[in-house]
Amino acid sequence: MPVDKDELNRLLRQLPQVDAVLSQPALAQPLSTFRHAVVTRLVRDELARLRERLKRGKQAAIPQPDELAQRVANRLAELSRPLLKPTVNATGIVLHTNLGRALLSSRAQQAVADITGAYSNLELDLTTGKRTRRDVTLEPLLYALTGCPASTVVNNNSAAVFLVLNALANGREVITSRGELVEIGGSYRVPDVVMSSGCKLVEVGTTNRTRLDDYRRAITEDSALILKTHTSNYRIIGFTESTPLSDLVALGRETGVPVFVDLGSGYLAPDAGARLKEEDVQEVLDAGAELVSFSGDKLLGGPQAGIVLGAKEHIVKLRKSPLWRVLRIDKMTVAALGATLAEHLHSRAADQPEITQLNHLAVSEAEQLKLARRLKQKLALYQPTWEFEVAEGTGFYGGGSLPEEQLPARLVTVKSPHHSADRLDTILRHGDPPVVGYSAAGVFALNVLTLVPGDVERICQRIKEVGDGD
Ligand SMILES: *Cc1c(COP(=O)(O)O)cnc(C)c1O
Secondary structure: OOOOHHHHHHHHHHOOOHHHHHOOHHHHHHHHHOOHHHHHHHHHHHHHHHHHHHHOOOOOOOOOHHHHHHHHHHHHHHHHOOOOOOOEEOOOEOOOHHHOOOOOOHHHHHHHHHHHOOOOOOOEOOOOOOEOOOOHHHHHHHHHHHOOOEEEEEOOHHHHHHHHHHHHHOOOEEEEEHHHOOEEEOOEEHHHHHHHOOOEEEEEOOOOEOOHHHHHHHOOOOEEEEEEEOOOOOOOOOOOEOOOHHHHHHHHHHHOOOEEEEEEOOEOOOOEOOOOOOOEHHHHHHOOOOEEEEEOOOOOOOOOOEEEEEOHHHHHHHHHOHHHHHOEOOHHHHHHHHHHHHHHOOOEHHHOOOOHHHHHHHOOHHHHHHHHHHHHHHHHHHOOOOEEEEEEEEEEOEOOEOOOOOEEEEEEEEEOOOOOHHHHHHHHHHOOOOEEOEEEOOEEEEEHHHOOOOHHHHHHHHHHHOOOOO
16 A cells, blocks of 8 residues: 555654653553663564564554553563473474474483582582592493493583584594485585584595495594484485494504594484384494494483593593583483483383383383363364364374384374364364374364373363364
């Protein structure tokens, strides 16, 4: 709509002054508790937004000052609420990066709660009274679990890889297969990480085939590391060949170039019970890799962290690097990771009931079917004119773990006579608690694989609130 200049100027002149909005009753209470500068900033923003809308012809009249004041009061209330909301994961993706990846066990949650409101022995050795290091506390647990005596922990696995490359190979060559120059997600691309950590990338082999000889020919005086990246999120199939880790390790020993494996997921297979088709941390260590790194919040089921296991001489260098301090973990991570690793000490998946990925692995199809039927029946009570069906679907581990591994899952499909699938998706995502399902081929679905106790009731509560006109 073209904007009439005179009319616009008339409207702009009518805009209330900042002080006029601030003196409205709706802001009296907020002004008694919130910083004056904050409230003023939000009032100015509100007026600027209004001015912009008037100029673009999107607004034909000026709201009353008390309405503007109320908007600012609402905005303040919104800003005061917790930023992160517990969210129902009905996507069927167990380690969903957007939804916070692994859930912490109750022991790990408790460990975090216990040390955050109190002082703790984070870096104090209580026996000697001397200063220690926060990562040293985790070392005995990682040793007991893997047999690797030296380890360190940093902010996440990306940080771990960056630290290893920078501290051990800065300015020198890092040899890696062309088949492993992958992008993990976000901005994590192996070639970029190698180069920005100060190393020279030496690519060997081809996308689909890399042989031991390719590595051998690339080794020079300047070679610092052989990097093997677990290609977590894709597979090359067909005419392929990659070099077994044990052969690479033998080559590394012969030529004095250590092998570093970026494993990604950090799977510790249980002694008994279902075993995932994922490379185990132990297998990599047993093959003789000098260094291994993996995430804390993928298949390990703990907090965000990057764990590096390796030969003592390398770990010492990592700890001495100025980057270590830049990438160090905080006490909440130490507490949560410690509790998570302690759960992994148990031999059977059944004794580690609360570690997310094992938990979801343990949800049998029969249990899922029962859960899906219960959800469907309850939902039908709240929205009798809608259609709910139990259907077969698939789930995924997510977070770059086991990309091809589809988990059997049950869904409840939801059809409303008033709302499209996309609309339902939006409505349920916007409420409290947000429910994240997915709409595919025009149908909205809730995948029960990733539901946690209480989620059926949470979903019902939300569906109950959906009005015909939403
Ligand atoms: C996930 C992953 C990373 C990144 O780990 P974050 O903990 O998310 O930083 C790096 N390398 C591989 C192989 C991965 O799978």
